[in-house]
Amino acid sequence: MSVCRLTSIAVLLAGMLMYGCGKRAESVTLAGSTAFAPFAEKLGSLYMAQTPGVRVAVQGGGSTVGIQAAQQGTAQIGMADLVKLPPEAEGLTAVVVARDGIAVILNPANPVANLTMDQIRGIFCGTLRNWKEVGGKDGAITLVSREAGSGTRASFEQIVGQVKLSAGALVQDSNGSIRETVASDPLAIGYLSHGLVNAKIKAVTVNDQPCTTEAVMADKYALVRPIYLLTKGSLQGAAQSFVAFILSEKGQAQIRQDGLIPAK
């Protein structure tokens, strides 16, 4: 008896779940860059607060997922944070909504304060293996990098140039875990989106230029990549007005407040 009753309740529940899709709010789905996803989420909640009846859903996954999702229509808007868009992005409309500095980060206990571009290249290629070779204390360098396919890694390696990542590098799959790893290991070096630098780690100056919004705006800091929103065809409805909101003064001010660099 109770088995039958359980089954019917289950079927009912399932039916209710399905029924829900008949009257859903207009939704905008974004997918892609893990570096921009948190900011997009915040912009989304601001936008939802001022525009009732719209649901902004933000999905991570990485820049490559952003491009695929926009191509296949899984998401209306793809997010990518690459210096150069790959051939897969052909046919998509790309809008730069922000720029992002890539900070090279060390543990605060590390006395090294500046690295040149050549030193960074040497460290990540594995030719410089000890901190004393770049002016620090004696100790083997722990390399921390992002995974193959990450937009941050692709941009970092492109700007630094000729990086063939040392086989001994630790690999972490998000900005946050890079930060946590470097924060807990005094001999570690990594790189991440400059908006995510906090007190647990320190960003070095690169070629004597600090990684700050001002230095990036003045085109002095070299490690910078654009953040694209990618769409297939022309946007309509909520998706269009959400992109417009991000590009508006209010959206750009929020982006700057959160630590990214406004598009222009």
Place this chain on the structure above:
Amino acid sequence: MRISGDKIAKYVFLAIACSAIASLLLIALFILLEGLPFILRYGPWKFLSTSDWRPHEGAFGIAPMIISSLWITAGAMLIGAPLGVAGAVFLSEFVPKSVMCIIKPTIELLAGIPSVVYGFIGVMVLAPLIRTNLGGPGLSLLAAAVILGIMVLPTIISISVDAIGAVPNAFREGALALGATRWQAVRMVVLKAARSGIIASIILAMGRAVGETMAVIMVAGNTIRTPHSALEPVRTLTANIAIEMSAATGMHRQALFATGVVLFVVIMILNSLAMAAMRRKGGR
């Protein structure tokens, strides 16, 4: 009417019973369709035996990951199996029933704790301990093996306790009546009778250790290199898939599905070896 209704029920149940097989075939089909063409094109031997993994330069060798997966599993079993079986024996044979009634549910509760929690504790507590006391970056093969060894304890203990509990009391009484000590009775009679269940618990735990993904990503360091010591960071087959899948396209994506095929095969081999061992020993 009644009889035909019963016939209908039979065929409905038959159809339902095929659902597991159907899902298995569907999964195997999809993973193979995505992965096998790549393996054949790239060369199975080259894929399995070279150790250079540079997806953007067309180098796909997964030897270090296969070796790391096996080492981590072996390490986890070395830690988890003796502790778990010892715990199960002690709890079921040398501890009063009333204490057992509290401890067993607690241990089962631990099986429900998400692996990410274990992984996080590994990152926060274990990795710094290893780094300061033993050297290396802390995130390492050793850290992953210890965390997985702890993670599989509840599985081993709760299944082994059930297996030992299923041994008829008459066996113990018989041994005791012949003048054996409690421990002799356990070692010579109870453990022999419960052997297949205990082995099954270890196999299940092994499957869980090979297949574990998130906790391993957090504590293993994910370096693509064949380890020479337990203190070096390593990447497993599962970690390789989970870390790179979301951002992979084209050949790279196919290579990750091919990694999935290899993982699938490794698990099938482990399972059938274990099943065969269990049949041989259990049959006697």
Place this chain on the structure above:
Amino acid sequence: MRVPPKYTQMAAITLLGGATLLTLAVLVFIIAFVLEKGLPGVTWTFLSAEPQDMGRAGGIFPIIVGTLLLPLLALVIALPLGVGSAVYLCEYTRETRLTRVIRFGTDCLAGIPSIIFGLFGLVFFVGILHLGWSLLSGGLTLAIMILPTIIRTSEEALRAVPYAYREVSCSMGATRWETVRRVVLPNALPGIVTGVMLGLGRCISETAAVIFTAGTVAAMPTSAFDSVRTMAVHFYLLAREGISNEKAYGTAAVLILAVLLVNLAAYWMMHAFIRRRAR
């Protein structure tokens, strides 16, 4: 020179006891660690508010809802399939080549790591069936994942029902289906509930497959086609991205309490059931 059995027994008990104590100490440490860091952050607001600022502030209400809905959906799909399969294997057929194939398939399915289920869900449900990252994709994927657990435990439960019950029922003129429905299934219910709880536990604690198929959106779902975030995923993202360790521990504490509650409920239900039948 033989060591007297009394001494080997003492040595063995000391060793086993030591190992047990070590095991329990480690396990208790893990629970205590999480609860100690997490419980202070678990307030009514934390349970009832929406997350703000990527989870750095606010609560986890939509995430609790996601954690309830996703395993529920998976169970709704897997339970009839799992119990049905077990009924077929135990009640409707003898040992044939087909049942051996089915059992072998079930065992294989049980051994597949969750990441493979995630890959499959990503290709099949999210991609080919165009369900997107959604409650539905995640529920279907998890359902397949827990199917072998439910089949196996239900089968054990059905086999544990004494054969005489079936004979009595059939001798009174009941059809096989009536026997199954009125006699076998009710008696096997406690065992089936155990399987359900095991499956539920696996769904609640799963991370990899859920991220690949149900997505990570931390908002209240409005339909089965919306993405949801479960507590395990929320914990992973908070801890991993270093967003807020405090909220991460809070989530983990709620998760552990929830698992405890599920276990307690299962015990209570089973005992109530056994008492009622005993009357």
